[in-house]
Amino acid sequence: MAPEILIDKSGLLEIRRRVEREERLTAEDGLALYATHDIAALGELADFANRRMNGLRVGYNVNRHINYSNLCKLSCMFCAYAKKRGDEGGYEFSMDEILERAREAYEAGADELHIVGGLHPDYPYAYYPEMLRAIKSRYPELHLKGFTAVEIDYFAELAGKSHEAVLEELVEAGLGSLPGGGAEILTDRVWKKLYRDKMGPDKWIDVHRRAHSIGVKSNATMLHGHIERDDEKVTHMLRIRELQDETHGFMTFIPLRFHPENTNIAQLGIVHGVSSVREIAVSRLLLDNMPHIKTYWIMTSLEVSQICLTMGADDMDGTVVEEKITHMAGATTPENVSEADLRRVIEGAGRIPYRRDTVYNEIPYPAPARTPRPVASAI
Ligand code: SF4
Known part of the structure; x- marks a missing residue:
């Protein structure tokens, strides 16, 4: 007989x-989902909700992270990434190093x-549009x-302009x-x-509202x-659900461990x-207007992410290549996974992988090889 604790009495x-x-769940329902010990039942229900929206397809992208500098004016309690100038481990990529990664x-x-x-202590506002242009x-x-709402808010302060501008x-x-960070x-x-x-x-919500209002999608x-x-x-989830009802500008929700x-x-x-697994399942069930729920394997491991794909997630990030924020906080996952391995992880979960672009258009697989271009200096 199953132990008492596994038998669902939480509604x-x-x-x-x-x-x-297809009725919308309430805050009380959300608490019940967090309270249940029946992870298998919770995951199965989230999988049902996910498959109704996304079938068996799981998207992934071929991407690269560029964490351009970890010098930051602030010192958030949960952050191992930020450094002050002169600290061991502090770094800033030159524009040439950024372009080389690109x-x-x-x-x-x-x-x-x-x-x-990070919120770089010295770069002027103009540095950021220049980086994108380059x-x-x-x-x-x-x-x-690029750029979390926190960075956008900081740039607005540097520029003396509105978030929208x-x-x-x-x-x-x-x-x-x-x-979607920050x-x-x-x-x-x-x-x-x-x-x-x-x-x-409130400001985080408002930056995303402004972005959506000018047609910029976000996570x-x-x-x-x-x-x-x-x-x-x-x-947290209901605030995001409320903004999504208003703007429909979010593409995916990503629990970060x-x-x-x-x-x-x-x-x-x-x-x-x-x-x-629980965060994936609860978010799939509460965020009934969010097209995708992403499992971020850099933080969970590929093994746990694969399980998440059977319990509410339909999206995986990505090939990544180089990641500093989570690894400076002790992550032992690799920084890089091949496209073939990502597809194997998805297929191993009994799902159908599809390669997507950032805004969820399908890209044919395998993608045609690219012609190399000369090394491009910023100067
Ligand atoms: S990098 Fe971001 S999270 Fe870390 S201290 Fe700076 S603002 Fe805070």
């Missing part, structure tokens, strides 16, 4: 009936560059997904979409405890596994596989 059956009728990505057949960094003029095939200038320089947990309590000097929840993340409570994760090593809250330790 999961009633929630299942409502999911089957060239490598282009020649490797990538469709996207994912560009994020890349885009040489490699127009690459979609530039900055976004419009960056789009003109080559920006294609916004990543959301952390969208409640004032977590904001004030962990990252009070960084933009708060949304949630950093879990630190001091947040279940009700705060539910609040907190990595504590080298942070100021390292004593919290790390959450394990079941937590990663």
